[in-house]
Amino acid sequence: MAHEFAGARPAAQHCRELTQRGPRPEERAVLVAAWRRDLARMLADDLSGLLSGDRLQVGVSEPEALSGHAALERIGPVAANSLLRVGAGGETVLASFDVATAIALTDRSFGGDGRIDPAVPDRLPRSAALLVEEIAATIAAAITRAGLGDHAARPGAAPAGEVILRSESAARLKPFDPDAAVSLFTLSIANEHGCAWQAVLAIAQERMERLLPVPGRAPLPSGDRQHRAPADPLASPFAEVPMPLHVVLAEIDLSLVRLQNLAPGDMLPLAMGRQVPLMLGEKPVAHGSIGTLEDRMAIRLARFPAEGLAR
Known part of the structure; x- marks a missing residue:
């Protein structure tokens, strides 16, 4: 009765895709x-x-x-x-x-x-x-x-x-x-x-x-x-994200008639303050003074708004 049986051929091995419902x-x-x-x-x-x-x-x-x-x-x-x-x-x-x-x-x-x-x-x-x-x-x-x-x-x-x-x-x-x-x-x-x-x-x-x-x-x-x-x-x-900044050197008021009559060669006097604002859109980011750096115009930042850029 002590007899070892061997399989006549390998048992089938089905892939998961065939056996899983x-x-x-x-x-x-x-x-x-x-x-x-x-x-x-x-x-x-x-x-x-x-x-x-x-x-x-x-x-x-x-x-x-x-x-x-x-x-x-x-x-x-x-x-x-x-x-x-x-x-x-x-x-x-x-x-x-x-x-x-x-x-x-x-x-x-x-x-x-x-x-x-x-x-x-x-x-x-x-x-x-x-x-x-x-x-x-x-x-x-x-x-x-x-x-x-x-x-x-x-x-x-x-x-x-x-x-x-x-x-x-x-x-x-x-x-x-x-x-x-x-x-x-x-x-x-x-x-x-x-x-x-x-x-x-x-x-x-x-x-x-x-x-x-x-x-x-x-x-x-x-x-x-x-x-x-x-x-x-x-x-x-x-x-x-790039944030475009601009510096406002001066602001002037002109009447509509004066604005309409502007022509090449006209001169407009500008009153520049000691400090000018550095703007992000309509929001001032900082204030500073205008100068030069290596033969280019530059702004030296002097102060920032108390609230910064929080809002």
Whole structure:
């Protein structure tokens, strides 16, 4: 009876994709709802530091099923678009803000009221482009955490998500095939001052399946949320925004008749003070005296406003 049996042939080794059953439609709906809930909760905390420490209410809408071509048409030809890499598998997601919203968010990040002005420039200002990239990186990290659990945000445990490319043309980023099925989510952000902003998240449905939380994973405990420190205006990316300054040497008053009759060769007397202001837009940054430095005009700074550049 002491006999050793040997297998006639190697046992079949099936890959995980063949043996694992995907979620049923009703299970998938529950997973998407949990993903939306966790993503909104994380972003409410994570975006606060970028928007002057506001207490935010964030919502993620139910997905709208569109073709890739229809999704790109919905976004439009010009917007603040970022292509994100998220999740353990490096899936790509398109995050898009319209130009007016991007400028309003930038205004809020610098302490403004953040109201959306329908009159927008033809091109996105550099300051707005830098802020949108920072917000997009925050969204990428939150999407990764929503699918992998809070432990994914710990150093070395899992990828945090990143911005791959950005462009004012969503089509140029090629986030998905034009004929692919796409899930379109509307991201709604509001603060306690009555400001509301919206963004769009567009994800190919085949990639969306790989971003959903694993069935059976416990929901994220509220005590484990990451809280961002308020954004530092002297740190990247805000510190890299060029700020044009100008010096006001003198100011004069002319009547409308005198102004209309000005001609080449006319001379206007200027009364220059001992100190002149260094201006940032309409705000005086400092005062100083005019002199020369290496055969060039220069200003020697003498005093600064008591409040500095705080507001």
